[in-house]
Amino acid sequence: MDAMGRSTMPPSEGSKEPSRDSGAPAGSDFLQLDIGEAPSGGRTAWLAERLRSAVADGRLPVGTRLPASRVLAAELRVTRGVVTEAYRRLAESGQIAARGRLGTMVVAAPAAPRAPARDAPVPGPALFDSADRDGAVDLLRALPCRIDLSPGVPDLTAFPRTSWLRAERAVLTDVSRTDLGYGDPRGAPALRRAVVGWLARNRGIRADPDQVIVVAGVAQALALLGQLLRADGIRRVAVEDPGSLGTRQQLAYGGHTPVPIPVDERGLDVAALRASGAPAVLLTPAHQFPTGVVLDGERRRELLGWAADGGLLIEDDYDAEHRYDRPPVPALRSLLPEGVHYAGSVSKLLAPALRVGWLLVPSARHDALVTAKRHADLGNGVLTQLVLARLMDSGELERHLRHLRLRHRRRRDAMLRAVRTHLPGARVHGAAAGLHLMVTFDTHGAGLRDTDLAAAALARGVKAHPLSWHRITPGPPGLVLGYAAGPAHEIDEGIALIGAALRSDG
Incomplete structure (x- = not known):
């Protein structure tokens, strides 16, 4: 209540803002918005859809500045929260963004869906x-x-476009002539150092930059490891069941036979792994795909014992950084550095299109992996590696x-x-x-x-x-x-x- 006894509580979404001219129509010249078209109690969804359609059909092209939320709310005579929530929905879908003093701008139009071929059967x-x-x-x-x-x-x-562009400009300013040549197949030294710091801070892994091999995502890490397994005569690889279809397909493409090992509420059944006789296992212990369970302490000890007895352990740490309601789970590699082949990437953190990941293997396999990487592609693109290293070192990636x-x-x-x-x-x-x-x-x-x-x-x-x-x-x-x-x-x-x-x- 104010000093004169009037309510100062904001009106609900469905109510109208007070207006000096109550007889004026509630609408805006902007997109000819007529709030009377909105369903009762659904004004936010209506406004968000009108804005989204205008971006999609080109009435609001990239670079357009949207009205200030207070201004548009006053014109429509709705609460400001209706407009700010509609703007937030478009911001979450990447179509608009706040640009400081420039206001809220249209930054991307949704890609038009590709029409199926005229005679293509409808998928069923x-x-x-x-x-x-x-x-x-x-x-x-x-x-x-x-x-x-x-x-x-x-x-x-x-995707942090602004931070990426800033880091990219800095890299291009500082990059040397030699940096633009063929790089080290292990990866750019700057990124290998940055990865060591990232893994120490976020996954509890202690490593040396010389141990890191930069790869084109976990997919390439598994392909390179598969070559070594075949060279060692290993064809049967245990996998979690249920488990990732994609990694199972990749193993099969590389000439390996996936051996299913059941997963329960405690993670991979290590007793079943021993009974299977498979000499190698690929698993996701920090956040099992797709069940989401964490390999518990007793199973971890059993698994590390299996590895100490000669089992080959491949850890796919595909999205361990994304946690909400539980404390961090250390990587298996942090517990048995010489017994775990560890793979990670930025695909789930930044974008799969970057095709940047890392692989750490026991020292006895390191040189063979570097040779396999050299013959695969001579190494990842250096400029992308240098930009990523700068994001890691600056703290931008943690933010x-x-x-x-x-x-x-x-x-x-x-x-x-x-x-x-x-x-x-x-x-x-x-x-x-x-x-x-x-x-x-x-x-x-x-x-x-x-x-x-x-x-x-x-x-x-x-x-x-x-x-x-x-x-x-x-x-x-x-x-x-x-x-x-x-x-x-x-x-x-x-x-x-x-x-x-x-x-x-x-």
Whole structure:
């Protein structure tokens, strides 16, 4: 209340701001917005959609300055919160951004979805049941779709463009002539030093720059390791089940036979690993894909004992930095440096397109890995390495990670709320960390095929992975759902559409 007894509480979203001229129409010359068109209680969503459409169709081209939120709110006679929330939604999807004194600007237009070929069949259950999983995954990734909940897709709109450009300018200013030649196949010394610092601060790993091999992502790390395994006569490689379809496909392409080892609430079953007789294992101990479980202390000790007895251990640390509700989990490499082949990258932290990762191996294999890397590509692009090194050394990458954690936590929470609302019978797994959730539908029994559910969701405009894609042995049906790539309102809508597909299927 103010001094005259009038309320100072802000009005709700659905109410109008006070106006000196109550008879004036509530509208704005900007985009000819008429608040009367907005549904009751849905003004934020209406305004966000009008802005998004204007960016998409070119009425608001890149570089356009949007009205100040206070100004637009006054013209529409709504609370300022309606406008700021609508702006926030577009900022989260990467279309607008605050530019200091310049105000809020349009910075990117959404890519127009590619139209399918005129005679192309509409993807259905056959896509998800295809024996050619490589082709199915590639086709699903390329399909235009309104809402993408595929796992493994990071928040690409959050890429730190300003910081990257600043670091790139500094690198180009300082770069020497020799830096522009063929580099060390192990990687640029500056990046190898920066990676050592990053791993020490964030993953508890102590290493020397000479031990680091810079690679084109974890995919290349596994390909190079696969060459060494074949040279040693190792063809059978144990993998987590359920586990990553992509890494399993890569092992198979390299001539290896994946051996499934069950995963439970404590992580990989090490007793089953010993019983399998597989001489090597590839696993994700800090945040198992797709279940999200952490390899517990007893299993870690058992696994390190297995490695000490001669087992070859490959640690894929694909997204361990992304955690929300639990303390950090040290990397296995930090506990047994000479017994663990460790791979990591910036694909989930910055962007897969950078194709930059790192590999640390026991000293006995280091020279052979460097030779394999040299013959593969003579080394990664040096300029990108130098820019990344500067981001790591300056602390910009840590600041970016803190920013991502806040965004991802909000989106994770939005997906949890949506699952509770729209998929009430689903069990959620792995919510404490990562960029995805796994949900299972135990109550539906054997009557539900998750490939049918994924196909029905796709028909409604939502991409998701059936859990069976990531299994070798049968198990409960489910979905693997990524939440990092899209804003909260898209996540809620996507889960609602999956719920509708599930009800129609049932």
